[in-house]
Amino acid sequence: MADQSIIRITKEIGELQKSSDLSLAVAFRDRDVRNVRALIIGPHETPYEFGFFEFSVKFNKDYPRKSPSVTGITTNSGRCRFNPNIYSSGKVCLSILGTWRGERGEEWSAAQGLESILLSIQSLMSSNPYENEPGFEDANELQDKKNQKDYVAKIRHESLRISVIQRLEEYLGINNTSAISQQSPEQRDYDLDIDDDVEVDDASIPWEPFKDLCKRRFLWYYDTYLESIKKAKEEVKDDQAFVRMPFEGASNSMEGKFNYTELEQRIRRIKKAIDAESDRWAVEGGSARTKDATVAVNLARQFEQIKESFKRSEVPHNIELVDGNPFVWSFTHFGRPMTNLDGGMFRIQLNFSPRFPEEQPRVKFLTPIFHHRIAADGTPCYFPNPSRREDVRQHIDAIIEALEEEQPPYDPRTLVHPEAHRLYWGNADQRKVYNRQLRRSVQRSMEEI
Template sequence: MANQSLLRIAKDEDIRNLKALILGTPGSPYEYGFFEFSVKFGPDYPSKPPKVDAKTTNNGRTRFNPNIYAGGKVCLSILGTWQGELPGEEWSSAQGLESVLWSIQSLMSNDPYANEPGFEGRTTDEDKKKNDAYCAKIRHETIRIAVLQKLEHMFGIQSDGSLAKPADLEKWHSDTSDSEEDEGEDGKPKIKWEPFNDWQKRRFLWYYETYLNTIEAEAPKYKEGDNFEVMPFEGGSNTMSGTFQYVQLGKRLLRVKEVIQQETANWAKDGLIVKQRDSSKAYAMQGQFNVVKHNQTNGGIPNIDLELENDNPFVWIMTYFGRPESNLDGGVFKIRVSISVRFPEEQPRVQVVTPMYHHRVSKDGILCYQANKPDEMKNHIQMIVHAIEEECPPYDPRTIVNPEVAKLFFGSADDKKKYNRSQRRSAQDSLDFAE
């Protein structure tokens, strides 16, 4: 998918300081977790490597990998924080930030137990059991810390599920921050710089079913409150200790989803407010709509229609007519495009309101797509249609938001036939839904 990567990099005002986000590798115990790292380039870069610290550590209490410490240290020969055994493993000025991040991501595998020196290459039954036990607690803590804790912190969701009051949010964020912020020149704490919030919210909605499936698959294996198994290389404060709490994780997962959905609904209210104030943002978004609408009347995308909901320039209603000779031929689907008044910093959230059987559409109708030009709504509309109509996309687990349907789409010939039949049926049923 265009511009869709497992790595995200954001620059602060000081170009020597970066934040990087690594999306946990699909299919691994780190699956779709949001792992943040700080990267600082010294004056001797590129002759020497940057300093990289892990920030997704549960306030220094959780070691996510033998090579990613609870205190934030990342042990890699390429960073000079570990002595490599083979030539070429050390840092060279020809290497860059992306090679560092790919090296870190390679640690997040299905065999993290083997990353500990002395344990690599061991294949005894006992070692396999240890690796399985290690993966089990990483899988749990990825959802708890690298997904839920991050989203709960963004919204101020407290332990009882309530939201911190606006007046208390600043203190809430200060008390629950996963890392200390540097002081500014005036000695006061700097405002926390959060470049990845919207990116993580959108992907939470995309991968909600995967998180839920993991909880449902793992919960029967452990009693609520069972202790994590301690690994031979864990000790002191550099551990991943805790208990299995999958029942609670399921409740928290649902609560985060509800809060994001409410935020999306509030975007419509915000849009009407800025419109009533004759805001330049409202004029700009109305202008983007007019451009796309004019393009439609002059031979644009042939099988869609666009209107504004309640004359709100921040809520676009797309009617998608199934492309002729496709599985969706004859179908009529209503799609709501919700736009934030902070667009393009916050990207649109798209829901297919009419049930559509599609591997890029979640059970809740969330559409997974990526705009090539994120600041142009015309491109968003184009890429929404492209995501729906692409017939032979390459397999990319990052675009799978409906695992059950995607299994058929990318499965055997018989599976694909089942997929095609179900999709054609959804096109037929869409006519009844529209009435």
């Protein structure tokens, strides 16, 4: 029975890791498949939008006959209740987990699995989470309507502050006085140890399986975060206190004050730090190259193979190493004839980490282009084959596919350029405006030659 349980868990993890669902990610450490970390990215048009919410999933030996236990990790050290059903203690109230009394047929069954659990949790992250609290499902009174608005407002602020900004600052080693003052003494001590360059045993360093993913997604959603801040500034004032909800208790609530001015400063600082990190990779890579590091040799070999394949291809492409560094590639894509990209020349740079493929490449269009899958700073939203993350050709092909795809399915999780996204998925007149903007950027690319 135990072996069957392990097989089932491993299969479910593998399917999720190969999935094209951009809002879910799972990982486990070493061979311990019974202890899984899961990341849920907050849904579009909710106060959780593009937040990074992490959960611990522990499978018992009776799985799938019995459901696993799930605990929320993104709680600001137990001080933030992100949802009526997601407590500050990390408890997740769901009937399929046996943590909430549901209707008949809503209990756990062996037909369910890890993905259905994560999707159920994600469904709690709605546009109006106030209604998730029992007894408040049909709240129609004037005070209830005000509470709904106030509840959404503070969740939006804390989702950005805690799940995005605080998480990325910790990943990047950015000191933020107000954030540190809100941490537990143990966490403050740990952060100070790391920042002071004190040697730490690898075993004591927290396991962060989603660090690279969150950094890359931050670059995708950076402009959306800024738009959200701009809109929120019109609705609430700095230093305005959060309103406590009727169902919130002293030890299970979301307390604090709004301060979007500070959040904007912090989010811009994170963006600069990630960009600087990409630049450091080139320097680190150059050093690794001189030592014939395995990653450098691998990238150099892949570069020669891809360059040779492009020479034999009918599609014109140009690819070079920047300053001979195998960790920095320059790729020029020529727009296909009879498309909106016809005649365009787009220079794209790929920066590789000395820890590739553990850290995936940072890609940027150096040639400005107005495109719904390319952020204003040139960061493309593309999807390489998850099972071949070490194959650079997969990345290049996926970048080209994202750029040239003529009839992409609507997916708000690819919202990396807010203005272009709205126009592209708008009405017929808005699509015409989008096409004109795209053609102008294509023409400008030709003028720069």
